[in-house]
Amino acid sequence: MLSAVTRPQVPLRAAVAELPAYVPGSRIPVGAAAFKLSSNENPYPPLRSVIAAIADGAADVNRYPDMFATELTEAIAAALDVQPASIVAGNGSVAVLGHVLAAVCEAGDDVVIPWRSFEAYPIAISLVGATTTAVPLADGGRLDLVAMAAAVTPRTRVVIVCTPNNPTGPAVRAAELDAFLRAVPRDVLVVLDEAYVEFVRDPDAADGLAVFAAHPNVVVLRTFSKAYGLAGLRVGFAIARPRLARGIRAASTPFGVSHLAQLAALASLRAKDELFARVDTLVAERGRMLGALRTQGWVVPDSEANFVWLPLGERATAFAAASARSGVLVRPFAGDGVRVSVGETEATDDLLAITGNWLSGDR
Numbered sequence: 001m002l003s004a005v006t007r008p009q010v011p012l013r014a015a016v017a018e019l020p021a022y023v024p025g026s027r028i029p030v031g032a033a034a035f036k037l038s039s040n041e042n043p044y045p046p047l048r049s050v051i052a053a054i055a056d057g058a059a060d061v062n063r064y065p066d067m068f069a070t071e072l073t074e075a076i077a078a079a080l081d082v083q084p085a086s087i088v089a090g091n092g093s094v095a096v097l098g099h100v101l102a103a104v105c106e107a108g109d110d111v112v113i114p115w116r117s118f119e120a121y122p123i124a125i126s127l128v129g130a131t132t133t134a135v136p137l138a139d140g141g142r143l144d145l146v147a148m149a150a151a152v153t154p155r156t157r158v159v160i161v162c163t164p165n166n167p168t169g170p171a172v173r174a175a176e177l178d179a180f181l182r183a184v185p186r187d188v189l190v191v192l193d194e195a196y197v198e199f200v201r202d203p204d205a206a207d208g209l210a211v212f213a214a215h216p217n218v219v220v221l222r223t224f225s226k227a228y229g230l231a232g233l234r235v236g237f238a239i240a241r242p243r244l245a246r247g248i249r250a251a252s253t254p255f256g257v258s259h260l261a262q263l264a265a266l267a268s269l270r271a272k273d274e275l276f277a278r279v280d281t282l283v284a285e286r287g288r289m290l291g292a293l294r295t296q297g298w299v300v301p302d303s304e305a306n307f308v309w310l311p312l313g314e315r316a317t318a319f320a321a322a323s324a325r326s327g328v329l330v331r332p333f334a335g336d337g338v339r340v341s342v343g344e345t346e347a348t349d350d351l352l353a354i355t356g357n358w359l360s361g362d363r
């Protein structure tokens with residue numbers, strides 16, 4: 001028997017002990033006047049109809065939710081014109097990504113990702129015991145799909161394609177994604193993370209649903225957190241062929257989507273026109289932000305999402321601190337750049353004053 005002396009404490013799995021921490025965007029201290037442009041949230045408050053649905057559902061929370069989110073699954077399937085058997089809802093699309101990886105990765109398999117990209121990817125990959133191959137972005141913050149295809153080896157089980165890419169902003173184009181999918185073996189899963197798809201306006205951008213229809217090895221991830229404004233309730237979903245969807249469901253946390261989240265997502269789908277008018281406003285505000293930054297002299301990548309990337313390199317952290325002192329919270333990635341979410345008009349105005357001062361050296 002092992003003695004208490006030789007094994008004094010419970011060891012953590014090595015993969016867990018070494019995980020990079022997920023850094024959330026800074027939060028506004030209570031009572032402080034500030035704009036929070038640090039987490040790509042929707043700046044609009046929930047619609048009355050959505051609040052009413054949540055309030056109605058409150059009376060039933062002594063019961064477990066519908067485990068398969070049946071009504072929501074059917075509503076999503078109808079809205080996207082896919083079979084309900086292809087939809088797997090979960091507790092935010094980050095959780096769904098974890099379930100996708102758990103469904104297909106054996107320990108020691110490899111997952112190819114673009115980098116810099118969404119910081120949740122390397123964490124989710126390590127947690128299933130897989131390894132990460134990170135492929136550097138091309139110029140302009142774009143995914144390098146040629147290099148990503150070339151990084152696929154016999155050990156590769158999954159490739160994650162983030163489009164538009166968080167935190168840089170560009171979307172993958174249809175022609176480059178088609179060429180990529182022709183180059184990748186058909187037993188490698190390609191995950192298209194389309195968290196910001198509702199903000200895409202580039203007519204040449206890839207159409208995830210069309211790609212899904214044409215390729216059985218493609219899974220699309222979508223979320224209610226960004227365009228639909230439900231980040232606080234945690235609902236996202238995967239679109240997958242029924243066989244893969246069954247595997248993802250089997251790997252999912254039971255009752256992963258709360259009753260209130262299911263009702264709020266359903267109410268949001270019913271209010272789609274109203275919500276998408278807000279998305280149009282945010283897209284216009286994104287254009288104003290990009291245009292004004294370029295006029296000031298900033299070199300910023302095109303963005304098809306609800307954020308803009310400032311490639312500040314070593315000065316990223318200092319800029320974020322200066323911005324916070326002026327009441328605008330942004331998200332720095334140390335040594336690389338700063339991501340600024342598109343929010344209120346006044347927030348853009350304040351941000352542009354900060355970026356203008358920064359360039360004129362008045363810090």
Ligand SMILES: *Cc1c(COP(=O)(O)O)cnc(C)c1O
Binds near residue numbers: 093094222
């Ligand atoms: C915000 C975001 C998500 C969505 O996360 P949820 O868990 O659904 O809130 C997924 N992927 C990327 C790239 C994101 O930026």
